[in-house]
Amino acid sequence: MIAFAAENNTTLIPRAAGTSLSGQVVGSGIVVDISKYFTTIIEINKKERWVRVQPGVIRDDLNYHLQSLGLMYGPETSTANRAMIGGMLGNNSCGLHSIVWGAARDHVLEVKTLLSDGSEAIFTREDIRQTKQESPLKQKIYSELDTLLTNKHNQQLIKTTFPRC
Numbered sequence: 001m002i003a004f005a006a007e008n009n010t011t012l013i014p015r016a017a018g019t020s021l022s023g024q025v026v027g028s029g030i031v032v033d034i035s036k037y038f039t040t041i042i043e044i045n046k047k048e049r050w051v052r053v054q055p056g057v058i059r060d061d062l063n064y065h066l067q068s069l070g071l072m073y074g075p076e077t078s079t080a081n082r083a084m085i086g087g088m089l090g091n092n093s094c095g096l097h098s099i100v101w102g103a104a105r106d107h108v109l110e111v112k113t114l115l116s117d118g119s120e121a122i123f124t125r126e127d128i129r130q131t132k133q134e135s136p137l138k139q140k141i142y143s144e145l146d147t148l149l150t151n152k153h154n155q156q157l158i159k160t161t162f163p164r165c
């Protein structure tokens, strides 16, 4: 699918539950519905309090499975009975209890991805200046991020204009 998109000079638009409010899952690219086959909760580690899921797992379904273990996934959108973890990460979703329970990005340990060149990359908490990344494209993304974030003008803009939490 990625190769097909590249060959045809188009993009892929992943679509989870499609409840985004700003047209995130519509566009001129190919819409990839992840809600049908990527619905598995792969692993639950009760002791370390983490789960590994596919992106099409519905937020409330996940919590239904976690309930008996005394665990829960905090971020709760008004659409939690259909919103999926992949879509929640894409939007950095949160809800009523966000001040206490945080937003989606506060609960991500690691994301396994396929990049636009087809390479697989794992994003986790790591030094973005580390030079040996598993994919040249991931290396490029980190390098460009580093350039953006170390730019003094950009730093000043973030300090003065980004809303305080």
Ligand SMILES: Cc1cc2nc3c(=O)[nH]c(=O)nc-3n(C[C@H](O)[C@H](O)[C@H](O)COP(=O)(O)OP(=O)(O)OC[C@H]3O[C@@H](n4cnc5c(N)ncnc54)[C@H](O)[C@@H]3O)c2cc1C
Pocket (backbone or CB within 6 Å): 013, 014, 015, 016, 017, 018, 019, 020, 021, 024, 025, 034, 055, 076, 077, 078, 079, 082, 083, 084, 085, 086, 087, 088, 089, 090, 091, 092, 093, 094, 095, 096
């Ligand atoms: C009535 C209503 C109330 C809402 N209330 C809230 C609220 O309280 N809080 C809130 O934060 N939002 C809210 N939303 C917005 C939306 O429901 C949430 O952000 C929700 O979490 C999106 O999940 P989804 O599964 O529908 O994602 P989608 O809309 O399908 O996708 C969201 C984004 O993630 C990307 N994406 C999806 N899957 C993947 C993947 N596998 N890989 C890479 N990218 C992917 C998509 O391309 C898109 O950019 C509301 C929407 C409605 C209609």
